[in-house]
Amino acid sequence: MNTSQYTPVLLRSRPDRDYKKLDTHLAYGGMRAVRRALRMKPEEVVETVKKASLRGRGGAGFPTGMKWSFVPKRHDKPVYVTVNADEGEPGTFKDRYFLENDPFPVLEGTIITSYAVGCHTAYIYIRGEFFKGIRVMEDAIKQLYKRGYLGKNILGSGFSLDIYVQPGAGAYVCGEETGLLESIEGKPGRPRNKPPFPAVVGLFGGPTIINNVETMADVRLIFDLGAEKFLSMGLPKDGGPKIYGISGHVVKPGLYEAPMGTNLKSLIYDYAGGIRNGKQLKAVIPGGLSTPVLKPDEIDISMDFDSVRAAGSMMGSGGIIVMDEDTCLPEVLKRVTAFYHHESCGQCTPCREGTSWMDRIMDKIIAGKGEKGDIDQMLRVAKQIMGKTICALGDAAAMPVIGFLTKYREEFEAYIENGGCSH
Amino acid sequence: MTIAFSEEAEAKIKEYEKRYPTKRGALIPVLKLAQKEFGYISQDVMRLVAERLGLPESAVINTATFYTMLYKEPVGKFHIQVCTNVSCYLNGSDMIVDAVREKLGINMGETTPDGMFSLEGVQCLAACGNAPAMQVNEDYYESLTPEKVVKIIDELKQKGGDQ
Known part of the structure; x- marks a missing residue:
């Protein structure tokens, strides 16, 4: 397959162009999308995004235009827009690209979104570890103010908007949208019970729209290229291009932009050059650490939200982790359970206790002290977490455990039997 | 005080x-x-x-007390955080952790006696495409090898001594 036929429109960065400078951005069609959107009525902007079939790129794949239309027509508190740049799902590294190299498409999307939902204060919530991303984004915002693209009466449209960078402080759970809102309010990032959903009662009690970084860049694209063109770059119910991040045992790990619905096998073998050192494939995590693992005979699928779900996993963030035949899967699962144990916020008992138990059982297995009943015990604990917590972190912790232990049970049994992997 | x-x-x-x-x-x-x-x-x-x-x-x-990046205890002048999550693990992050430990004589969660370096494991830094990775204070170091880590620490030592 020829992967070069497609010209990236999101991953446009190149060494000779500094897209962190507004002048560079303007020289290549920058701010055209904002100008177009501001000439439309807010309702038309929402309709255009619906027409483009854009689905949120944070992981859940919820239709963006529909989310926006949940903001009540009448409300007595200000509407807020927050951009979720708390990229922390292991295996995901696409948003950092925009924050550090190409901030303006994200900010254009934020301006358009704010205009569509009647928001005058937006926050970009950037993961605390992204010091560079925070600096680049703050500088980009400054440049936009200076040239009249932010502040009062933007480009004479009568629309006013302030955008602030909100730094995170180290907590994966703040990537959950209501955990994120709590964090902006200065509180621990413990997710809220829903309903009410943020679009009705969100930040500081006002209706709030939360969108991922890549989603914002896509919104800009819709108004830059037109909804029809955007839609045609993907699937009828899942429009536009998608950024896939491929890591692990591949020849060329990295970010690849491709049409939504590109074949997973092709992404691994054609785009990322296949498995390193001529090895065979053993396992693929298709969309970030929390998505159930796929076996080599399960990857001939379209990478879009609906198809991966139909295959029993999720496309999630599009962060693909590839493991070769030599990988010791119990060691991998230990990293998984350690992560969710560390990141559980502690407010729901099934998640707080369950992630701790799963991690302790894995510790025992890795220490060579595993027992016969451990696998079933872990599966029981995981199933007790599923669906019983306020936010999706509980399910996110349970799903990979169920996936690995069910699909590769023999390897875990052998590990317990032998006290280690055979190679 | x-x-x-x-x-x-x-x-x-x-x-x-x-x-x-x-x-x-x-x-x-x-x-x-x-x-x-x-x-x-x-x-x-x-x-x-x-x-x-x-x-x-x-x-x-x-x-x-909720957030890990708000330190309740002093950390080293150079706070080394090595990613130990899956994509980095698959690319040898254990060897990176070992290289730091050996070079500085400290374990995870410890600080050198002179207060210059501290070492900690960190969750995914979103550098999976260039794994293994670590962060020292505000800077990222990617595509690491044990040799590179030793060199980075030597350079930091120099920098720390100059200040």
């Missing part, structure tokens, strides 16, 4: 306060600023922040 914010910090706090409709909104940015000023978030710092923002001390403690 009486501590106070510098003039520059005070100016920044005023700017932060304008961004939110509530007093508590400014809390995390102010805690981060305080950490830059005082090195870590001690009890005294929490008290100072509570007073300055007009918040109950319990609210400040509640927030400060």
